Amino acid sequence: xxxxxxxxxxxxxxxxxxxxxxxxxxxxxxxxxxxxxxxxxxxxxxxxxxxxxxxxxxxxxxxxxxxxxxxxxxxxxxxxxxxxxxxxxxxxxxxxxxxxxxxxxxxxxxxxxxxxxxxxxxxxxxxxxxxxxxxxxxxxxxxxxxxxxxxxxxxxxxxxxxxxxxxxxxxxxxxxxxxxxxxxxxxxxxxxxxxxxxxxxxxxxxxx
Numbered sequence: 001x002x003x004x005x006x007x008x009x010x011x012x013x014x015x016x017x018x019x020x021x022x023x024x025x026x027x028x029x030x031x032x033x034x035x036x037x038x039x040x041x042x043x044x045x046x047x048x049x050x051x052x053x054x055x056x057x058x059x060x061x062x063x064x065x066x067x068x069x070x071x072x073x074x075x076x077x078x079x080x081x082x083x084x085x086x087x088x089x090x091x092x093x094x095x096x097x098x099x100x101x102x103x104x105x106x107x108x109x110x111x112x113x114x115x116x117x118x119x120x121x122x123x124x125x126x127x128x129x130x131x132x133x134x135x136x137x138x139x140x141x142x143x144x145x146x147x148x149x150x151x152x153x154x155x156x157x158x159x160x161x162x163x164x165x166x167x168x169x170x171x172x173x174x175x176x177x178x179x180x181x182x183x184x185x186x187x188x189x190x191x192x193x194x195x196x197x198x199x200x201x202x203x204x205x206x207x208x
Contacts, residue, residue: 002116002138003028003183006049010041012066015157021066025049026142026183028135029114035059036080037133037142038185039071046070047077055080056113059105061144061185062130063091072099083111085122085129090159105131118142121172125165126153132173140181141192147173147182149190151198166203174199 004027012021023040033054036046038061055078060068063084068091071082081102084092092101107122111133118133123146130153133142145153147169155162173182178193 003140004049006045008041008045010066021186023066024185028116033114035111035113037061038067039074040066041070043070043074043077046074050078057111058082059111060084062127063088065095068092068095072096085131088127088129091127123168123172125155125168126160128159139179140183143182144185147195148184149188151195163206163208166199166208169199170203
């Protein structure tokens with residue numbers, strides 16, 4: 001199975017607020033090696049899903065606490081590097097003031113595991129360092145909190161911006177075919193085609 005889903009429950013904490021959330025963690029690879037996308041709340045269900053396979057990397061779609069708060073424990077358990085876009089280092093430091101991640105996510109490059117090659121797409125707006133990951137072979141994207149079933153991820157923080165996220169989706173993700181499957185950071189999987197009209201309509205409302 002190319003994309004395997006693990007879900008964990010916990011608290012999303014930001015700017016003094018707290019919300020109970022269910023997060024999607026995606027494993028991409030084969031029966032020998034995988035990449036892990038996001039590390040939410042509890043590392044043990046992720047370790048159980050890895051089931052002894054080699055982990056090529058713990059790839060963080062962005063730096064919000066509910067996507068990274070199991071990352072260090074997961075790194076210790078599976079001996080794999082944590083990767084995050086440098087623009088989200090300030091968010092990482094809130095959760096891990098005494099730990100660092102292992103390397104930067106570099107847009108335009110690729111990540112590989114188990115015969116899959118995923119292109120790195122920088123899609124700021126929800127946070128400055130948000131990235132999506134496109135697996136050309138299967139026609140699927142790991143979108144983190146950039147694009148959900150139902151539209152763009154949340155904005156409204158001092159470092160997030162609705163026009164920016166809409167531009168990211170329109171200029172990057174909507175360049176992909178409509179049949180492209182979108183594996184989200186929360187909630188149901190969707191497709192580019194299912195989200196296209198809503199994104200474009202909102203962009204038009206904002207005269208983007």
